[in-house]
Amino acid sequence: MSAPRRPLPAWAEIAALPLINIALAFVTVGIIVRIIGVDPFHALRFLVLGAIGSSEAIGYTLYYTTNFIFTGLAVAVAFHAGLFNIGGEGQAYIGGLGCGLAILAFDHFLPAWAMIPLAIAAATLFGAAWAAVPAWLQAWRGSHIVITTIMFNFVASALMVYLMVNVLIAPGSMTPQSRNFTASGKLPSMQEVLAAVGIQVAPSALNLSIVLAVFCCVGVWVFLWHTPWGYELRTMGHNPEAAVYAGTSIKRTTMLAMCLSGALAGFVGVNELMGVHQRIVLDFPAGYGFAGIAVALMGRSHPLGIVLAALLFGALQQGGAELAFEIPAITREMVVVIQGLIILFSGALAHLPRPWLQWMLALFASPRSGEVPAKRAEG
Numbered sequence: 001m002s003a004p005r006r007p008l009p010a011w012a013e014i015a016a017l018p019l020i021n022i023a024l025a026f027v028t029v030g031i032i033v034r035i036i037g038v039d040p041f042h043a044l045r046f047l048v049l050g051a052i053g054s055s056e057a058i059g060y061t062l063y064y065t066t067n068f069i070f071t072g073l074a075v076a077v078a079f080h081a082g083l084f085n086i087g088g089e090g091q092a093y094i095g096g097l098g099c100g101l102a103i104l105a106f107d108h109f110l111p112a113w114a115m116i117p118l119a120i121a122a123a124t125l126f127g128a129a130w131a132a133v134p135a136w137l138q139a140w141r142g143s144h145i146v147i148t149t150i151m152f153n154f155v156a157s158a159l160m161v162y163l164m165v166n167v168l169i170a171p172g173s174m175t176p177q178s179r180n181f182t183a184s185g186k187l188p189s190m191q192e193v194l195a196a197v198g199i200q201v202a203p204s205a206l207n208l209s210i211v212l213a214v215f216c217c218v219g220v221w222v223f224l225w226h227t228p229w230g231y232e233l234r235t236m237g238h239n240p241e242a243a244v245y246a247g248t249s250i251k252r253t254t255m256l257a258m259c260l261s262g263a264l265a266g267f268v269g270v271n272e273l274m275g276v277h278q279r280i281v282l283d284f285p286a287g288y289g290f291a292g293i294a295v296a297l298m299g300r301s302h303p304l305g306i307v308l309a310a311l312l313f314g315a316l317q318q319g320g321a322e323l324a325f326e327i328p329a330i331t332r333e334m335v336v337v338i339q340g341l342i343i344l345f346s347g348a349l350a351h352l353p354r355p356w357l358q359w360m361l362a363l364f365a366s367p368r369s370g371e372v373p374a375k376r377a378e379g
Contacts, residue, residue, distance in 0.1 A: 065315075073217065078258060090149070091261070094156050097126060139250070
């Protein structure tokens with residue numbers, strides 16, 4: 001008789017199941033790579049070295065990870081409220097716009113200690129405001145949040161194109177970008193910060209935004225699991241009827257969840273514009289808003305899981321670029337396929353290995369053959 005299936009313990013649900021999904025994705029990728037004539041282990045070596053093989057590689061991996069953390073947290077907060085926010089791309093765009101406008105307006109007058117918090121606050125407000133409109137349409141007009149957030153991605157993109165081409169473009173520039181920020185509007189790089197304490201690393205795009213990402217992870221964890229507002233938000237996501245019965249305002253909580261989600265996505269602009277480009281440019285979100293959905297799914301919408309998933313996606317982003325450079329047969333599109341397979345196995349096929357894992361755990365947990373249960377022995 002086969003062992004009965006039991007609910008997975010928490011450690012298996014959070015750690016084992018995602019790791020099995022990732023392993024299945026990499027096995028599938030290995031088969032594809034073998035078919036095109038490349039040794040999978042040779043390709044894996046370049047992928048790993050490209051992601052963590054030097055201080056420069058680690059810096060770029062953590063830089064990409066920072067963006068994935070912001071958008072992953074943005075999606076996760078909405079998930080916990082039962083909302084599917086697909087507008088992270090547009091919210092990141094508008095959050096970056098707010099950040100850039102604040103710097104362009106005040107960087108000639110304010111020192112860095114005042115300019116940087118002001119720019120971060122502007123990114124927060126603009127990102128939250130852009131998410132508040134779909135939230136209001138859902139809460140008061142019944143519009144579906146998925147449809148409205150997708151539409152607002154296109155609106156944000158069109159708005160940025162118009163502003164960059166007609167309003168914010170630097171005088172005499174042929175490229176749609178603003179003037180450079182002054183020193184007070186730039187975030188210090190981690191190379192500069194570490195050099196100040198005597199640690200020498202290679203230059204990379206990594207900057208102090210990673211500290212903001214860590215702060216956001218802790219803040220989301222505290223808010224969702226240790227405040228009454230977070231409890232109301234999660235209750236609404238699990239059972240809206242019970243939340244209403246307990247006195248929760250669905251409209252107010254919807255607005256709160258979406259505004260927090262938009263604010264978190266807006267921090268992508270802080271990392272990209274203040275930390276890397278140091279001016280407003282087009283297309284700086286670069287798909288991070290959509291990838292955040294996969295990061296949140298893989299991380300089970302928990303801040304710790306999101307950090308681990310973001311590290312994986314950051315390593316794939318950086319290591320994949322090196323892999324495509326070292327092995328011409330593996331193009332940049334192939335790296336996108338790798339990411340897509342991980343998303344497939346962690347999202348649509350997330351529960352595929354669940355029966356096998358339940359069977360194995362039940363098998364190990366069942367009494368060994370030949371053992372007599374204590375009560376039967378007493379009889």
